[in-house]
Amino acid sequence: MTILVAVVTYNSERLLADLIAGLRSGLDGMKWHLTVADNASADGSVALVRSLAPEATVVEMGRNAGYAAGINAAVAASPAYDAILVLNPDVRLTPGCVPRLLAALRTPGTGIAVPHLVDGSGTLIHTQRREPSVLRTLGDAFLGARRAGRFRLLGEVVTDPRAYDVETFTDWAEGSTQLISAECWSRIAPWDESFFLYSEETDFALRARDAGLRTRYIPDAHAVHLEGDSRVSPGLWALLTLNRVRLFRRRHGRVRTSAYWVALVLRESSRAALGKRPSRAATRDLLTPSRLREVPGPASVVRSKPGI
Structure with a gap:
């Protein structure tokens, strides 16, 4: 099994050394290939990737083409793969994370697997999401996202901490760390580049769900999302x-x-x-x-x- 690690960079130089080190830990024992799509960084992002990971594929987009375009370009430029790990540069994988996500992709009806995420201080990130609706937006407006999220009909962000202790399907998930099966990619891709940034992962996950390939949250796969709000x-x-x-x-x-x-x-x-x-x-x-x-x-x- 080969995992394609698809990363989009934009002035990400300060994050890349730890990212690459974390890949070696989180993918330990697995065959994997790193492809970086760079959105015309003005810093040394491209040079640093080539220095630290000379075996990686680097796609220079030539412009700030957006996140979805970067992911699509990274996948298109990569050798054969069995699953795609979409990863933000500010994510740090913990040992065993990706093998656990890969095992979850074998669960029938699963197209995307996502881990338990915490921020740089170790605080749980509420990554599970329900499909957007009028009622959930009103619930957020009147109750606030954290309170509304405890109720299935009233909140889009799942905020009940108990929901993060069990393996479960979710309508979609925060997009910084996602393992996508090759079948899901071939049936649902590409990511919609018209969004440029935000909602592209929502659109992809909901289209996958419509096709019977759902997003599965895995509580014993762990990663750290350092920043980005x-x-x-x-x-x-x-x-x-x-x-x-x-x-x-x-x-x-x-x-x-x-x-x-x-x-x-x-x-x-x-x-x-x-x-x-x-x-x-x-x-x-x-x-x-x-x-x-x-x-x-x-x-x-x-x-x-x-x-x-």
Whole structure:
């Protein structure tokens, strides 16, 4: 079995030494190949990968093409594989992580396996997600994500800590660390590059679920996601919010999307009223018709997502 490790970099030089060292630990005893797609980094990312992992494949995108485009290019440029490990540069695998994820892919109906993630301080990251809905967005608006997430109908982010103690299927999962079977990739790929950043993993996982290949959470596979939080950046939070509308519209049509848009405006405007700058930016963009119509790209983003 050969694992393709697909990493997208964008000014990620400071993260790469530990990333590559972690791969050797998390994939110990397995055959694997690293492919890095670089989105026109201005630092020494490309040179460092070639120095630390001379056997790796490096794809120089020539521009900041987005996360989905990088993943697609990395997979297309790689030798034969049995599964694809999509990995952010700021993720650190622990010993045994990938073998456990690979074993989970053998479970019938599984197309994607994801691990138990903690942040740099060891705090659990709520990675499990339910499919976006109007009611869940309203639940988030009125109750807050953490409280609403304890209830299946009212929250998109699964926040009950007990849910992270057991192996289970989830509608989709946070996209920093995902092992995708070769069958799932061949049937569902490519990742939708029109999203540029955010919602691409949601779209892929939901399309896989529609085809009977679900996302499976594995509690005894562990990894650390060091950083990367879109909420610190108004531009990124606005982009995330716009892409949520675009994804919902593709799956549900205009009428239901109108209700979803209203719920998002209510959520973001209420937080903007409390002085939250990211929500202020998101509200502004939600109320700007041209921003809802256009395909977001690099010019729409204040700064890149950390490590990508």
